Amino acid sequence: MADNKVNPNNESIDLQEFMAKYDRESDYRRLKGVMARVIAAIAITFSIFQLYTALLGILDAHIQRAIHLSFALALVYLLYPTRKKWPRDKLHWFDCLLAITAAATPIYIVYFYKELVLRAGTVTTADMVVGILGVFLVMEAARRVVGWPIVIVASLFLAYAFAGPIIPGILAHQGVDTPHLVGHLFFTTEGIFGIPLGVSSTFIFLFILFGAYLEKTGLGKFFIDLANAVAGWASGGPAKVAVLSSGLMGTVSGSSVANVAGTGSFTIPMMKSLGYKPEFAGAVEATASTGGQLMPPIMGAAAFLMAEFVGIPYIAIVKAAIIPALLYFTGIWIGVHLEAKKNGLKGIPREQLPKIGRIIMERGHLAIPLIVIVYLLVTGYTPMRAALWAILLAILASMLRKSTRISAYDVVKGLENGARSALGVIIACATAGIIIGVVTKTGLGLKLASALIDLAHGQLLPTLFFTMISSILLGMGVPTTANYVITSTIAAPAIIQLGVPILAAHLFAFYFGIVADVTPPVALAAFAGSGIARGNPMKTGVNAFKLAIAAFLVPYIFVYSPGLLMIDTxxxxxxxxxxxxxxxxxxxxxxxxxxxxxxxxxxxxxxxxxxxxxxxxxxxxxxxxxxxxxxxxxxxxxxxxxxxxxxxxxxxxxx
Structure with missing residues (x-):
């Protein structure tokens, strides 16, 4: 990851095995031979389809989203086995059958598109069979690549759709029969093929592809070395390096756990070598990596969804999120600094650190695409067009020096890696669409909002508190994109009804959904940090919770003072x-x-x-x-x- 002289890591860790344990997306088959080439060809074709439609104009919304989901489902069933015990170096015939079936269900919409439009609202027997299969196979794909939490939440919402008449109180509704629910979830753009999948099939995929090329160029190593040069010498230097490097990685990363593994494999052993306890070292990295999901311009891909849900330009989301994100990281920095002073922890001697001038001269050009993409977004380019230019610039920028140059093989490999990296987001967006579909069909969002306000007796502060608790519970174990969709749909409406600006309300719910990654008992990022640090998982979670105190305070600040989001100020x-x-x-x-x-x-x-x-x-x-x-x-x-x-x-x- 970085120069040996600044990396005192004498504890080996198998990153592949580690990621497979803590991150469902990383627990995939590693095939060889013909099937490996077939899967690579599907993934590369998927990326080419996305680039083609972005360049020449996207297709009709439902068709674009259906093809997008078809590619993703095929890859998920080929890459992720049905059972954990099945070997990762062989492809099971059952998964091949499921891959073909799953890919075919969205293609049914493409093939019979005109007929479906002409008889909108009427569900035939064939539609029913395909729709039920499609919903089931999306949820099974979510179980494999995302995990059980989102599947359980989606299942509870489906149960609610049918059980409306027997539910007492404010949450009761007249119920939805199977044909209407299947038609709404699978054959309209209000369910699986709704806004989340729409954003995934346009902006998000391209930014993930951009991230795949940045990874190929070695931008992660550049960020870590730069953070070392800037902060490694200070009191508790390695911990501050973790905060700074994770914040920088967060600008392009889409996963708290992946960020922990990427920077934590270097920073955590370095912290331990200078006297930090394993539980605190793991907590620092987990908290900082989680904050990466709150850092513009990507915000774990949630920024694009937020722009669609809230109905304001993407660049306005980025502007609003900057100060809260900086306050979050400043809060962690303060906690790290005080801990270092309290325990007399020193930094790394300056002579052992890389020189900032040399780092920028050798690899500073790798940051050009990031600078350009921000400039393009500020000057009015659409996110899709900005991402296309950024992908091209990432490849061209790497050519400026021999040490960072990527080959033609790497360019093609980037297409494959980009498609693979997008699978978790795509399936999470499709599953979140099921939740949104039930909410829009039953009116559950308004019912829950009314229930929360009644519980708080119409007072803002207790309503914020109940919304915070709801968002943390809904966000546990759920990836960033689905996290935002669920919390903004279920938790945010309550505080919007009390007059909070819609952007502040959505960011409030999103912040607390994200900090679920460092909030025990389900603190995935903290547990991942403890895995690298070889510390106690629950103690690591408690330390991470304490370090993330800023994330529990900043949302209250911008609700009471929206000026922090640059709203009317x-x-x-x-x-x-x-x-x-x-x-x-x-x-x-x-x-x-x-x-x-x-x-x-x-x-x-x-x-x-x-x-x-x-x-x-x-x-x-x-x-x-x-x-x-x-x-x-x-x-x-x-x-x-x-x-x-x-x-x-x-x-x-x-x-």
Whole structure:
């Protein structure tokens, strides 16, 4: 990953085996021979189809999405075995049969498209058979490549659609019969082939393909070496490297667990070598990697979905998400710095670190596509067109130096890897479409919103709290794209009804859905970090939860003060809100870690936590009270430190 002299890793780890354990998408067959070439050909053809339609114009929405899903289902059933015990170096005949059947169900829509349009709303026996098979095979594909959580959620929603008449209270509805439900979920663009799959079949796939080429060029190594040069020398340097490199990787990464594996295999052993406990080292990487899903411009591909759901330009989503994401990473940085000071952890000697000038000279050109894609988006290019240019630039930029140059084989391999990397997102989007279909057919979203507001007696703060809990529960074990779709559909409507701006409401639900990755008991990113660190998983989860305290506070800030999202505000107001939030996070970080300039007492912690909360809540009165509490706690710390220094016994007198 990086130069040996800055990588003190003496603990070997099989990344393939590790990823297969913690990330369902990585537990695929590794075939050889004819079948490997057949699967590669399907994946490459899939990428070429996506590039072709992006260049020359996408097809009719339903047809584009059906072909997109057909490719994905075929690859999932060929790559992911039915049973965990089945060997990964052989293809089972049963999975071949399922791959053909699964691919054929969306193609049925393409073949009979005109007939289906002419008899819209009428479901024939053949439609029923194909539709039921299609829904079942999408959910089975989700089980294989995404995992059980999303399948269980989708199953509960399907059960709700049928059980409406027997459900008591506000959630009751008249029920949906099988033909109408199958027709709605499979033969309209309101269910499986709805907005999530539509965005996947256009923007998301191209950005994942872009990420595949960036990985080929060695951008990940560039980010880690750059982070080392910038922060490796500071107190607790390796932990700060983890925060910085994971934030940079988050700009293109789509998975918390994959980010943990990518940067954590280097940063976690380095943290341990300098004195960090395994549980804290794993937690730092997990928290930072999870934050990558909140970092523009990609946000784990959720930014594109959010633009469609909220109905505002994609670039507006990116602008709104910048300050909250930076506050999140700043919160982790503060926690890491205080932990390092508390335990006297030093950085890496500067002579052992790579030189920043040399890194930029040798590999700085690899960042050109990222800079250009942001420029294109800001200047009005569509995300699809910007992604196409970025893919081309990623290939061309690698040619500027021999050490980073990718071959013609790598270009073709990038097409295959891009299609494979997109499978989890595509299937998650299709399964999320089932959930959306049930919600739109039954009106469940409004019913749940009303129930949450009633539970909170119409008050905003308790409604936010209940929405937070709902989003964390709904986000456990669910990938980023599906996470956003589920939380925005189920949890966000409640706070929208109370007058919160729609973008702030969607980001609020999304943030808490994402931090489920570091919230015990189902903290996948934290457990992955503990796997690399060889620490206790639950302790790692608790440490990650504490480090991610900013993620639990920032959403409340932008709900109460939407100016943080650059909504109807001025530059001075943004600066004021950001500054008070940062000072507040220092107070809360100190309270959680038990250290500011010296070890805190219990009353220091209360003052720091209360002061931090006051500063985070916008308002001149609360800001003054909060600042007073923090200053008071700081002065107490100063006096205690002087007292301890005055009465400490010199080392030479104790010998």
């Amino acid at each position: 001025t530059v001075p107001m943004i600066l004021l809100i950001t500054a008070t939030a940062l000072v507040g996070m220092v107070g809360i970080g100190s309270a959680v870690s038990g250290y500011l300039i010296t070890t805190t007492k219990w009353y220091d912690r209360i003052m720091l936590f209360a002061g931090g909360l006051m500063l985070i809540k916008p308002g001149s009165v609360t800001d003054l009270i909060g600042l007073g509490l923090l200053v008071g706690a700081y002065l107490l710390q100063v006096m205690r430190k002087r007292h301890n220094k005055k009465f400490s016994v010199p080392n030479n007198l104790t010998q």
